[in-house]
Amino acid sequence: MSKYSLFGKFTVQEGKRDLLADILLEAAASMKDLDECEIYIVSISENEPDAVYVYETWENEQAHQNSLSLEATRTLISRAKPIITGMERISTLETVGGKGI
């Protein structure tokens, strides 16, 4: 199976962007020792005060699926859910290679 990348956008309640970014950074930290998760990058956009973007690269699609049922992930999802107003999967990709993976 190929490496699997996702690029997604979360929209949050006004003023909650930094809180969601912090929760997602905790998610990234919780996957520090999870080798199947190669990349989990949290970003914001100057022009969109209520959006947080995440780019993830996983060893394969199954590894990403499995991560959703981890205790740490579920706890973070339950904390983030009340402030999230929208989620958009911008791209689902098969990663060929590159620097940093």
Next chain:
Amino acid sequence: MSKYSLFGKFTVQEGKRDLLADILLEAAASMKDLDECEIYIVSISENEPDAVYVYETWENEQAHQNSLSLEATRTLISRAKPIITGMERISTLETVGGKGI
């Protein structure tokens, strides 16, 4: 200055996707020792046979700008140009943190 991420899509002439992916992987390899380039990931999409996606994270926006005038980058751009039919900057982001950077 913040870390700077870009997500972009190249469209290529029919049948040239793998060639462009190879050129972009060479670009990634040429930046192996360039610390300012933290991430340069090349991906394709199952549903878009003529597209190649690149996600990049740089130490800052200036570092990305500087990279465009590197000899290696210019050579690769000149090789890729004839087969590229379109370029779309999907997102320009300020990266907060995460795993892999």
